[in-house]
Amino acid sequence: MSYDTFxxxxxxxxxxxLFQLLPWKGWVLLVASAVFYSVAGLxxxxxxxxxxxxxxxxxFAVIQRxxxxxxxxxxxxxxxxxxxxxxxxxxxxxxxxxxxxxxIPLGISFYIFQLSAFVIDLAHGKAEPFRSLAKFTLFxxxxxxxxxxxxxxxxxxxxxxxxxxxxxxxxxxxxxxxxGLCVLGLFKKIILADSLAPIVDSIFSxxxxxxxxxxxxxxxxGFQIYLDFSAYSEMALGLGFLFGLRLAxxxxxxxxxxxxxxxxxxxxxxxxxxxxxxxxxxxxxxSGSPLRQGAxxxxxxxxAGLWHGPNWTFIAWGLGWALLTVTWRFGGSLLARxxxxxxxxxxxxVMILWVFFRASDLREAVLFIATMFGGAPSGDYTLPSAYFxxxxxxxxxxxxxxxxxxxxxxxxxxxxxxMIRFDGPFLRALLLxxxxxLVMVPKTAGNPFIYFRF
Amino acid sequence: xxxxxxxxxTAVLIMEAMFQMFFVTPLWNVLPMPEVSLYGPDAPTGYAxxxxxxxxxxxxxxxxxxxxxxxxRDRDRPAVPNGPRIVVVGNSMIEAxxxxxxxxxxxxAEKSLQRHTPGIEVLNLGLxxxxxxxxxxxxxxxxTKLRADLALVVVPLGDLLSAASRDDSGFTAYRQQVDGSYxxxxxxREGRGFRFRTSAAGDAMYAALDHSFIATLLNNRKNIGFxxxxxxxxQAPSGDARPQSTCQGANLNAQARLWLTNEPADAAGVRDxxxxxxxxxxxxxxxxxxxxxxxxxxxxxxxxxKVMARIIQRFAxxxxxxxxxxxEIVRRxxxxxxxxxxxxASSLGRGHLxxxxxxxxxxIFADVIRRSLSRMGSPAEPRT
Numbered sequence: 001m002s003y004d005t006f007x008x009x010x011x012x013x014x015x016x017x018l019f020q021l022l023p024w025k026g027w028v029l030l031v032a033s034a035v036f037y038s039v040a041g042l043x044x045x046x047x048x049x050x051x052x053x054x055x056x057x058x059x060f061a062v063i064q065r066x067x068x069x070x071x072x073x074x075x076x077x078x079x080x081x082x083x084x085x086x087x088x089x090x091x092x093x094x095x096x097x098x099x100x101x102x103x104i105p106l107g108i109s110f111y112i113f114q115l116s117a118f119v120i121d122l123a124h125g126k127a128e129p130f131r132s133l134a135k136f137t138l139f140x141x142x143x144x145x146x147x148x149x150x151x152x153x154x155x156x157x158x159x160x161x162x163x164x165x166x167x168x169x170x171x172x173x174x175x176x177x178x179x180g181l182c183v184l185g186l187f188k189k190i191i192l193a194d195s196l197a198p199i200v201d202s203i204f205s206x207x208x209x210x211x212x213x214x215x216x217x218x219x220x221x222g223f224q225i226y227l228d229f230s231a232y233s234e235m236a237l238g239l240g241f242l243f244g245l246r247l248a249x250x251x252x253x254x255x256x257x258x259x260x261x262x263x264x265x266x267x268x269x270x271x272x273x274x275x276x277x278x279x280x281x282x283x284x285x286x287s288g289s290p291l292r293q294g295a296x297x298x299x300x301x302x303x304a305g306l307w308h309g310p311n312w313t314f315i316a317w318g319l320g321w322a323l324l325t326v327t328w329r330f331g332g333s334l335l336a337r338x339x340x341x342x343x344x345x346x347x348x349x350v351m352i353l354w355v356f357f358r359a360s361d362l363r364e365a366v367l368f369i370a371t372m373f374g375g376a377p378s379g380d381y382t383l384p385s386a387y388f389x390x391x392x393x394x395x396x397x398x399x400x401x402x403x404x405x406x407x408x409x410x411x412x413x414x415x416x417x418x419m420i421r422f423d424g425p426f427l428r429a430l431l432l433x434x435x436x437x438l439v440m441v442p443k444t445a446g447n448p449f450i451y452f453r454f
Numbered sequence: 455x456x457x458x459x460x461x462x463x464t465a466v467l468i469m470e471a472m473f474q475m476f477f478v479t480p481l482w483n484v485l486p487m488p489e490v491s492l493y494g495p496d497a498p499t500g501y502a503x504x505x506x507x508x509x510x511x512x513x514x515x516x517x518x519x520x521x522x523x524x525x526x527r528d529r530d531r532p533a534v535p536n537g538p539r540i541v542v543v544g545n546s547m548i549e550a551x552x553x554x555x556x557x558x559x560x561x562x563a564e565k566s567l568q569r570h571t572p573g574i575e576v577l578n579l580g581l582x583x584x585x586x587x588x589x590x591x592x593x594x595x596x597x598t599k600l601r602a603d604l605a606l607v608v609v610p611l612g613d614l615l616s617a618a619s620r621d622d623s624g625f626t627a628y629r630q631q632v633d634g635s636y637x638x639x640x641x642x643r644e645g646r647g648f649r650f651r652t653s654a655a656g657d658a659m660y661a662a663l664d665h666s667f668i669a670t671l672l673n674n675r676k677n678i679g680f681x682x683x684x685x686x687x688x689q690a691p692s693g694d695a696r697p698q699s700t701c702q703g704a705n706l707n708a709q710a711r712l713w714l715t716n717e718p719a720d721a722a723g724v725r726d727x728x729x730x731x732x733x734x735x736x737x738x739x740x741x742x743x744x745x746x747x748x749x750x751x752x753x754x755x756x757x758x759x760k761v762m763a764r765i766i767q768r769f770a771x772x773x774x775x776x777x778x779x780x781x782e783i784v785r786r787x788x789x790x791x792x793x794x795x796x797x798x799a800s801s802l803g804r805g806h807l808x809x810x811x812x813x814x815x816x817x818i819f820a821d822v823i824r825r826s827l828s829r830m831g832s833p834a835e836p837r838t
Contacts, residue, residue: 005683006675195485202799392480425457426464433465437668440675441486442512443683 001039003235004189006439011036012239019243026165029142029243030134036143040106047105048141051079055115056136059129062122069123073116080112088310107147109307111140113274114151120278127154135161144239148232150248150270160245174241176423177416179431181238184410186438189231194443196224204358207368207379214372216383216397218351221358223400226255229268253408255350255401258343259332260324263350275304290330298322308357313365317356324349466668473667482510488670490519491663492551495651498595499588500625500642502581503527507664514805515552515798525596528578529555534601537573540823541597543589544608548580550812552798557809562816567823576823577602585619586728587638591626593735602740604826606819607732608779611709611748614728615721628724636727706754706761713764733772743826744769747779752789775826782818
């Protein structure tokens with residue numbers, strides 16, 4: 001179920017009413033989450049159930065003997081490799097297997113990472129096992145964060161699940177704040193991200209004919225993916241608040257950061273923390289020679305890219321990020337002398353890398369980027385030639401950055417306190433009305449949340 | 455309760471203000487807008503454009519659509535024309551809401567003709583979903599009032615076979631009369647929907663639609679269904695004009711049966727009634743040119759030629775001129791490029807005519823009109 005639909009709103013309304021009326025809060029959310037996921041289909045549901053049961057069983061073995069960590073990680077990542085990457089690996093090995101299309105099970109990248117983080121924490125004594133299968137299932141399956149994160153750690157989410165089942169309520173429900181985040185997410189997705197999608201699709205499918213069009217395409221995609229993914233994440237946060245759960249923040253205005261090192265502390269924060277804690281640091285992190293550090297970064301960022309999808313473009317995107325990180329790690333003090341231009345340079349480089357993320361293959365990406373820098377046209381899509389039309393486009397493109405900066409004000413502690421303070425029937429009705437009207441806005445054809453595909 | 459109602463009302467006002475802001479700025483070109491409700495009840499046809507309606511059309515491509523005071527997808531026209539007046543009747547292909555008014559095939563034809571005949575008018579009587587019965591009803595109800603010299607009637611041949619041409623529950627249709635012949639039937643007038651839409655409550659509803667984006671949003675949503683996005687079986691794409699790898703013979707065979715052997719009988723009845731009524735309209739003083747389309751111009755050329763010859767002959771027997779529109783299109787752009795006349799951006803090849811497609815159709819209409827007017831003699835004197 002997509003969050004920007006009326007039927008999800010209806011599902012949410014029923015779930016919320018039952019949550020308010022019935023004393024078994026945990027069970028209400030569990031059943032609702034199972035219903036939510038079942039819409040994805042029988043195969044996805046059976047796979048998810050099998051993985052849940054396997055991890056549930058293994059957790060007891062892991063706390064007895066740490067060596068059992070490896071089999072459960074093998075099961076988890078084996079499933080991920082098979083269901084998401086089998087065709088890619090086969091093709092890379094020169095084998096013509098799995099040539100029919102692959103449908104990636106819904107949310108598999110996210111829940112495998114969440115479960116794996118849990119068992120690793122369990123093995124290191126940073127988590128406690130879930131005795132109850134129901135609690136364990138809700139920990140993995142909560143509909144608010146199941147499909148595209150945030151990737152929750154046991155230390156933050158586990159006790160909340162426990163309280164939900166044991167005491168009938170977790171923390172106070174922050175209704176207006178939750179609804180406000182949902183409204184913000186719906187606005188960013190339905191009004192903004194979905195409006196950029198057709199333009200981005202046209203520029204990338206037809207190919208840009210000149211540098212201005214190419215840069216516009218990269219810029220618009222950069223904002224499309226940010227608005228789309230952050231919208232989902234904010235809605236997930238909001239859904240959590242509605243049910244008294246505190247989920248992790250995943251985005252903090254990443255396009256306002258000064259340099260690439262800061263970017264991953266502001267973009268998909270829970271994924272970057274997962275990669276840092278479970279890949280980067282165990283592989284050596286910042287220790288060792290610069291060569292070793294660089295090699296670790298290349299490996300880790302390539303895997304981070306690959307996580308996003310079975311395509312060489314994602315690996316190239318990760319490699320690009322590795323290069324940026326190494327450059328700023330060892331040359332950051334020099335680049336900092338650029339002052340505000342360091343921010344502009346970072347933003348430009350981020351947008352260039354997004355081309356790899358969006359292009360359908362490496363060749364398309366390289367040609368697109370070449371066009372950005374004055375190379376041959378990689379297609380025939382061109383911007384309107386009239387001066388006024390170009391001025392409008394420039395204004396619109398700049399407006400996206402201005403809105404991005406404005407988000408910082410919206411997410412300030414003062415605004416959050418205000419939302420909590422003025423919580424009441426008027427504000428709740430206002431936000432509910434806005435949310436319902438937003439989900440009724442006509443959708444441009446077929447624009448699911450981008451990160452649902454991962 | 456009061457605070458809750460106030461909150462909901464404030465939400466409506468905020469969204470209304472947001473859409474109004476989009477509408478009056480260039481943002482309507484990019485951001486989502488409720489799609490304008492163009493149609494209202496019409497006694498002769500069942501539904502028609504509502505005069506004075508204006509708004510954003512969102513399907514396939516965005517355009518700002520305005521309906522004239524005469525209730526046409528056209529600019530306002532004087533009651534009495536200053537020069538020759540031609541009307542073009544057809545379905546959504548002619549209505550062309552997906553392009554700007556000046557980019558429709560009808561407008562293109564008018565502009566082309568006005569270079570040599572200033573004062574000539576070509577009016578757009580296109581109406582989405584118009585079946586042959588609706589086209590006839592539209593000609594008699596509006597074409598007569600417009601005092602046209604010439605009427606181009608675009609007929610998709612498939613409509614003669616479709617059940618919609620014989621179903622009068624939503625709009626006028628050909629139904630078999632007591633004496634066995636087929637005639638226009640107006641069963642829709644007894645329907646609850648038509649009665650509501652022609653009542654005071656219906657007037658209030660249309661007033662809300664004309665002045666409130668939120669009313670339009672809710673109406674649009676009601677029309678497509680509140681749970682429209684619920685995952686369902688994928689539908690086959692419609693209106694695919696891309697080059698087919700194999701010819702689909704079913705359409706040609708069905709038309710061959712209809713025109714050569716008069717089967718099935720009900721479709722033959724509709725066909726004959728349509729031709730009869732066109733001839734009757736021509737007798738009222740407007741010359742009628744029929745442009746037939748719908749036989750794939752790439753397939754089974756011998757069989758196609760035979761069927762088309764019979765079609766043209768059948769119209770000629772009723773005193774009507776008929777032209778093979780598909781053949782004209784192929785002559786101009788080539789069979790393998792027809793797909794490029796349809797659809798926009800990533801949907802190229804599917805759906806209605808794009809700007810280029812309307813240019814090609816407009817050029818064809820202009821040529822047909824020129825030939826017809828020269829056959830009819832010099833352009834009519836300005837009317838008094």
